[in-house]
Amino acid sequence: MKLVASDITVSLTNKRIIHDIGMEVKEGEFVGLIGPNGSGKSTLLKSIYRVMKPTAGWIGLDGDDLYKLSPKESARRMSVVRQESSVEFDFSVQEIVMMGRSPHKKTFQLDSVEDKDISDKALARVDMSDYAERSFFSLSGGEKQRVLIARALAQQADFLVLDEPTNHLDVRYQLQVMDIVRQLGITVLSALHDLNIAAMYCDRLYVLKEGHLVASGSPDEMLTSDLIREVFGVETDVSVHPITGKKQIYFISTAFQAKGIRTAEVSSGP
């Protein structure tokens, strides 16, 4: 078992944000975390990547108490791609990726040829080799996200945590970023806001609502009209897509729901 979280509770200024959540991520799994805004996805992830210590509960990484690991040790085992707030300082792409090597370095150790090699390979895996000398600022959203994934790869951890990696990206880059992550072949835990993306890429889903774990299981089990109505408060038409064989969720706005009912009435007329 890669990650085990049991009875996690997170409170901020006496307000509980996460209530007794338990979850597991197995070696090699791609696990998604879904739920509406404010359901606690990011907070749960933060407590897993050690930025927000749970007020109660236990998190184990490879069987060790996560919060007892040194910061460097946990960075060698788990890499994180966050929703990056704007970076005010200018770094080159290569410098950003090289930051991923820092948990492997001692205080006075300089970057070695091996470090350079690892960071070059990480850039190649996200198809950004030509951008090594470019300024991080000059990149598009999708390119930035790929560089941050390369930085995570340079950490050589076999557990990757992603916080809404496709946020603000064009459709093409959403798929590209997710394809890259899927192909890495490492254990992934990701918060996702797009249910179709979750259906396409995840092995298992955890569904959160108002800080509680509502359900968990395979995307096929989780992504039903009933559950989506209960958690997200929207009507959907869920089918299996003929090409991907994955669940496909179509959202029906309330305006069309009314129309739908009327046409149904007309057709069922005398």
Place this chain on the structure above:
Amino acid sequence: MRRTSLTVLILSLMIVLLVSITLAITLGSVDIHPRTVWRIALNHVPFLGEWTTEDWTRAQHSIIWDIRFPRVLLAAVVGAGLSVVGVAIQSLVRNSLADPYILGVSSGASVGATLVILFGAFSMYGQYALSVGAFLGSLLSIVLIFSLSRIGGQNSTVRLLMAGIAISAILSGVTSLIIFSAPNEHGIRSVLFWLSGSLAGAKWEYLTIPSLVVLVCLAVLLAQYRSLNSMLMGEESASTLGVNTVQFRKLLLVITALLTGVIVAISGSIGFVGLMMPHIVRVIVGSDHRRVLPVSALLGAIFLIWADALARLSFAPEELPIGIITALCGGPFFIWLMLRSSYSFGGGGR
């Protein structure tokens, strides 16, 4: 410019620094040949002294060795220190607008130093009293500013600057209040002169502590350059990259307070250097601290040597407070930076 070899850049800046030191020493009311400068210097090095023949007058010797040498070297140390503290504080608060002068850390140091000069506070530390007082003052103010700006979660630029401006105003008020209630005239005059920032008091024996502190802090920061880089990506990102952010923040707070305190104790508060140098350096070498730190230190040293030379010479024999020179250079420089479309304080617009 990123590709410029760091070694080449540092070596050339070192040469420029040496040339600047030499030239700045020759400048003044008494003309002195550059060769004489170094022969007098070598004369003071143990063993080498026997090799030089004394062909200078006693007056020349005293002007060069006792007055100009310590002053120019102090300018270099203070310039380097101010630039390094600028880099450290900008990484600490993750904001390129930060500098100890703007954030009011210098004001804190001034309160401590004023207390020492006028009332003999911390006299148990003897000759180190001024440094100790200034250090404690700057530590107090930076801890205050930092914790005020973090109340209620994430620290924003606006909160930080507001906290800095408020603390700076309060502490300047406290300084004025102390001066107002001071018992002796002489003390007041020396405080006022010192507050406006000056290197005029330089003596060899004053050089040791600032030089040591600047060198040690620079070395410690250089050893932590990876953490400094990661901190610029945001504190939470830094912690996912293996930085122990709680400890590292404390280290940066202490280093900032120590450098500011020691520098303010020796030279008063000199503005703009700590803000200006890191910016110029980032334009040249990017944001990687392995490059930014040594280049800032060297460039800061060179800049302040010439600023001080200008302060000494432009209205000779009257001396300008050096703060006037740095402000007159710094202000227009920033406007020019602002007007350059390719640069928006650290590069947000690139």
